[in-house]
């Protein structure tokens with residue numbers, strides 16, 4: 224069992240645990256940050272120190288609900304033809320031909336602000352905004368016209384050089400305290416052209432560095448200093464700066480919005496899979512901490528059953544988070560030109576009965592609850608069920624994340 228929860232359940236002095244809370248929490252989060260703000264963490268610590276377990280339960284519950292319901296609105300801006308719609312489709316996990324994908328084409332297609340909801344996560348909307356390069360673009364009024372306050376952050380896209388208008392827009396966004404990111408698309412095209420024209424001296428990393436240097440020089444020319452640019456190909460989210468972009472977006476977001484973003488990241492890199500695993504682990508841990516605290520509050524209803532169908536639903540939800548739900552698996556198999564059976568042959572997360580029938584988990588849960596019972600006097604089946612569920616959810620999560628990596632490698636190999 225997790226050290227902290229274990230100490231909690233064995234009745235270790237809460238005051239003593241409060242000093243360990245923040246250092247322990249920091250070991251659970253990745254460098255992209257966690258799902259609780261510093262303010263929330265401080266209030267949980269204070270509640271623990273003062274032994275106000277009900278306050279602690281309420282704070283954790285409030286934060287979990289907030290994280291689960293946080294909407295995310297992403298503005299994507301750029302000149303016509305730079306790949307805005309393609310970028311939006313890539314982040315929504317849709318190919319150009321999928322139903323509901325943003326129109327992509329060689330002729331100008333985006334003329335007005337258009338929302339694209341994420342197919343799996345309806346609280347997430349990408350906004351395809353009219354380009355900055357059109358004659359109608361007026362930097363002074365643009366942000367008002369498109370409704371600045373509606374967006375969590377702005378992606379400014381170019382497939383060549385960023386223009387003066389992009390710099391003016393970036394400055395205006397910065398002045399209002401919001402984040403923006405310069406994304407340079409179509410680097411696959413640049414690499415292809417270089418390779419064709421200079422087959423003997425071609426060096427992928429050198430070409431990418433040249434594009435990066437040129438973007439930074441270009442941004443500095445138009446008055447945007449010390450900025451990062453992210454080189455991407457909308458046809459290949461596994462390569463170039465896509466993984467770094469995902470991590471940066473996550474780090475910059477307010478803590479309660481990170482959970483929403485991390486779930487929608489397509490499982491197209493090990494980094495994305497690990498970020499998801501990490502966040503969901505954190506959520507399981509916070510849930511467990513909340514339930515542990517609840518079990519110590521007198522007169523508080525604490526009934527924890529072990530409902531098999533609930534557990535099955537939980538496993539399926541994790542599969543869906545990692546793009547391993549039935550529909551996604553079918554689509555992957557189709558893309559790889561293989562059968563679902565062949566694709567899933569080495570996956571373990573499809574076998575719910577085996578996962579749930581685990582004697583080790585039952586044994587571990589019993590050991591853990593023994594110390595709780597010695598403090599609280601008497602066997603508490605509810606606590607046993609809760610600890611069992613905690614172990615089981617961690618097992619579901621790890622099995623699904625490992626399967627996601629297997630499928631990722633199959634995809635990359637093909």
Ligand SMILES: Nc1nc2c(ncn2[C@@H]2O[C@H](COP(=O)(O)OP(=O)(O)OP(=O)(O)O)[C@@H](O)[C@H]2O)c(=O)[nH]1
Pocket residue numbers: 301302303304305306307308309310326327328329330331332333334354408409410411412455456457458
């Ligand atoms: N090679 C390559 N082509 C891309 C990439 N992104 C987009 N394209 C192509 O560029 C063309 C324009 O892409 P769109 O996504 O429609 O661009 P847009 O910015 O939405 O264009 P408008 O809607 O007209 O403003 C299409 O033919 C895409 O297939 C990329 O990263 N690499």
Ligand SMILES: [Mg+2]
Pocket residue numbers: 307308309325326327332333351
């Ligand atoms: Mg478009």
